Amino acid sequence: MQFSKSTDYALHALLHLGNSERHNNVGIKELAVTLGVSESYLSKIMSKLRQDGIVRAVPGVNGGYELAKPADQITFLDVIQVIEGRQQMFECSNTNSQQHQLLADEGTDQGHQARRGSECLVEKVMYGAEQQLHQYLQAHTIQTVIDEALKRNCSGNHDKNKK
Amino acid sequence: MQFSKSTDYALHALLHLGNSERHNNVGIKELAVTLGVSESYLSKIMSKLRQDGIVRAVPGVNGGYELAKPADQITFLDVIQVIEGRQQMFECSNTNSQQHQLLADEGTDQGHQARRGSECLVEKVMYGAEQQLHQYLQAHTIQTVIDEALKRNCSGNHDKNKK
């Protein structure tokens, strides 16, 4: 139950792109060095982001990556779903087990979402939890973090002159 | 980014125990058949639950498992953390990268929780999201689901006479 490193890389890469938006674009080499990860691997991740319309890539000399849309329109949820996939975090392994016969008996199939077969009550709770998570992740964007960083730098530097 | 099958098994097993609480305890054999999983594997999971004080186990003839505390005191979060572990879902891989030097500059180490080194802003967002998830999971217990099942059975049967 952990987010993959790829998600970590993706988020940090986007943060970097969002930060240096005045420069046209950033090459994979610079990104890789900044994040401390190999170019080969990072390029895989960037490709995914490109295929999903999060970044734009220009090949050739002086090419590189740039955000495909404003930083405040790229939510954490977007990024995570591109990298981790869109399958739900919990799926009941056997909705047909005796367990469900007992509990749901003949589970009133007008239920919530008319999923395949009778719905699992455990899955329902887990689904609700996931929605909570998604809601929060959707409310936070790349821009959110950039703003936070700027704020911190200002309030941090004005009397934090440690020399 | 998926919950393991073990978590699925654990939750369903506890649900079963909570349901047949009037009977003293339930053997691994019955549990395994009910859930449609092998005894060997399920017993590993039950052991974890026992070590964490979620269930009690009695060996010997007519032995088995029973809930170690009332079903409304066993939260989904409890169960998940026993099975999946208590590590946080997201950890920034390199807090010392150039990335963080740029963004956090010298990240004001009176920060939120005084974690090791300067705190990562990405991690901070992810941590917030995880808290949302935990909050929800903590509000739902084994009893919650049992109640839901009973409610559904009642309202489902009174005019759902499909024959």
Place this chain on the structure above:
DNA sequence: TTATTATGGATATTACAGGTCTGTAATTAA
């Protein structure tokens, strides 16, 4: 004591995250 039941260790198997390498395509500078 004996049958029963859970426990723990060892071991296999599989899937996947993480990562490297190579050749190809696209673009720009010369």
Place this chain on the structure above:
DNA sequence: TTAATTACAGACCTGTAATATCCATAATAA
């Protein structure tokens, strides 16, 4: 046009964790 640069796609490798089985052992009740 050519050459250098850069992203792209695919094949491939590797270690680790999830899933699962089997067996020997300990504990308990009849």
